[in-house]
Amino acid sequence: MDEKGFIEQEEIFSQVLRAGRRTYFFDVRETKAGDYYLTLTESKKFTHEDGSFHYKKHKIYLYKEDFTEFSDMMNKATSFILEEKGQEVISERHQKDYHKPVSEEVNTSEQNGSSTESFTDLKFEDI
Numbered sequence: 001m002d003e004k005g006f007i008e009q010e011e012i013f014s015q016v017l018r019a020g021r022r023t024y025f026f027d028v029r030e031t032k033a034g035d036y037y038l039t040l041t042e043s044k045k046f047t048h049e050d051g052s053f054h055y056k057k058h059k060i061y062l063y064k065e066d067f068t069e070f071s072d073m074m075n076k077a078t079s080f081i082l083e084e085k086g087q088e089v090i091s092e093r094h095q096k097d098y099h100k101p102v103s104e105e106v107n108t109s110e111q112n113g114s115s116t117e118s119f120t121d122l123k124f125e126d127i
Helices: 066-085 102-111
Strands: 013-019 022-030 036-045 053-061
Touching: 036 066, 053 066
Parallel strands: none
Antiparallel strands: 013 022, 022 036, 036 053
16 A cells, blocks of 8 residues: 555556656556556656755556547647747746756845855855
């Protein structure tokens, strides 16, 4: 059993989509009655300051009777987004090779009430 009390069934078919810090799992499992269902799992990695990490997972259980409507709604929603905003990724932060620009780091720290300037003036003798 997992932490929620569900009995995890063995995967019959599985696909993995890695997307930056997120990983999506598409797993076909079997019910006790012998029918199949789909679990969609989003797993996101979080790193603590000490270097250790943990994952947060969210699952959706999708049964055959809902496939058609789910697929229709998913297609409508993704089509709407692509028609309205196009294929271009607007937020660079979601790209795998994204690095925050230095000017953005300074602006962010200034907005948070801290300043990186106090650190640039620090000399080794001051420690």
